[in-house]
Amino acid sequence: MLDWLKRADTKAKHTPAPRAVSHRTIEVDGRELPLVIRKLGHARRMTLRLAPDGSEARISIPSWGRVGDAEAFARDRADWLAGQLARMPEARAIAPDATLTFRGEALQIAWTEKAKRKPVIAEGRLIVGGPVEGLSTRLQRWLEAEALAQCAQDLAHYCARAGEAVPRLSLSRAQRRWGSCAADGSIRMNWRLIMAPDFVRRSVVAHEVAHMKHFDHSPAFHAHLDALYEGEIDAANRWLKRHGRSLYALFG
Numbered sequence: 424m425l426d427w428l429k430r431a432d433t434k435a436k437h438t439p440a441p442r443a444v445s446h447r448t449i450e451v452d453g454r455e456l457p458l459v460i461r462k463l464g465h466a467r468r469m470t471l472r473l474a475p476d477g478s479e480a481r482i483s484i485p486s487w488g489r490v491g492d493a494e495a496f497a498r499d500r501a502d503w504l505a506g507q508l509a510r511m512p513e514a515r516a517i518a519p520d521a522t523l524t525f526r527g528e529a530l531q532i533a534w535t536e537k538a539k540r541k542p543v544i545a546e547g548r549l550i551v552g553g554p555v556e557g558l559s560t561r562l563q564r565w566l567e568a569e570a571l572a573q574c575a576q577d578l579a580h581y582c583a584r585a586g587e588a589v590p591r592l593s594l595s596r597a598q599r600r601w602g603s604c605a606a607d608g609s610i611r612m613n614w615r616l617i618m619a620p621d622f623v624r625r626s627v628v629a630h631e632v633a634h635m636k637h638f639d640h641s642p643a644f645h646a647h648l649d650a651l652y653e654g655e656i657d658a659a660n661r662w663l664k665r666h667g668r669s670l671y672a673l674f675g
Contacts, residue, residue: 449480451498452505460493462486469496473507475598475671479502512672517559522551523673525566526573527620534558535672541565563674567594570617577628578610584651601663602627604634615670619662626652626659 442536447458457479466485469492473480482493491516497504515521521536530549535635553561575592582589591609601613609632629652637644648656 447494449494449504449619451480451503452508456504456508458482458494458497460484461492462488469493471497471500471504473504475668475675477508477511503634510668512669515617517562517673519555519558519560523562524618524669525549525569526617527623532558532562559674566617570594570612570614572618573621573624574612574628577625578632580605581625581629581632581651582635585636585647587632590635601667602631604631608635618670618673619666622654623659623662624658626654 447460448455449458450456459479460482462485463483464486466483466488468485469488470483471480473483481495482497484490484493517523517532518520519532521532522529523532523546523632524530528547530544530547533548533550534555535550535552536555538550540551540553540561542549542551544550549562549601551558551561551565571592573581574594578592579589590604593605593609593611595603595611597603597611597613601616603611606613610628612624612628612631616627630648633648633651635642637647
């Protein structure tokens with residue numbers, strides 16, 4: 424699978440750590456791109472992806488796979504990687520009058536130094552004050568706080584539907600996963616999901632809650648997820664596949 428970002432297998436406690444990691448480079452469209460090759464015990468085939476920020480190409484191979492074959496696999500698909508790089512969203516800076524997306528809504532950053540430092544949403548604008556030098560940091564902290572609050576509500580909702588106790592929740596800054604579940608049952612959610620529409624974020628939370636009962640991606644898991652999530656899982660997955668990269672255009 425050549426998807427740039429895979430939501431499947433977000434159950435971290437069933438994802439063994441890589442046995443070995445090989446760092447190499449390949450030439451893609453005239454530039455040297457780092458190539459990270461990981462041997463995974465659960466992998467059944469080679470998968471090639473581009474990091475969400477375009478910084479490296481990543482290949483996962485079965486534990487019995489050969490690193491040389493993986494490197495050749497990537498070189499044969501250099502044109503595909505070049506196409507993925509070309510479609511990377513242009514990095515955007517956080518600055519007054521720039522646009523920031525919050526829960527799927529585009530908001531104009533209305534900065535005034537004398538305004539309150541805590542952002543306030545009003546009429547399609549995000550009003551925020553304080554020194555302009557710390558604007559990006561303040562907005563990211565606000566987004567992370569909102570992400571934690573919204574995900575906590577989602578988690579309580581889906582745990583109630585599933586008849587599960589609410590586990591510990593924390594945020595992640597993962598480059599590959601939107602959500603994960605640790606061996607102790609705690610759940611981590613990618614804070615950038617607060618910029619996506621609500622139905623997308625909620626689908627990921629429901630996905631993780633479904634993993635609390637089913638530790639794989641079996642038909643039973645998907646049936647349980649369908650029963651938990653009120654929306655269309657396929658629609659949420661399509662959104663992430665098409666627009667997930669855009670969530671990395673801000674904040675580095």
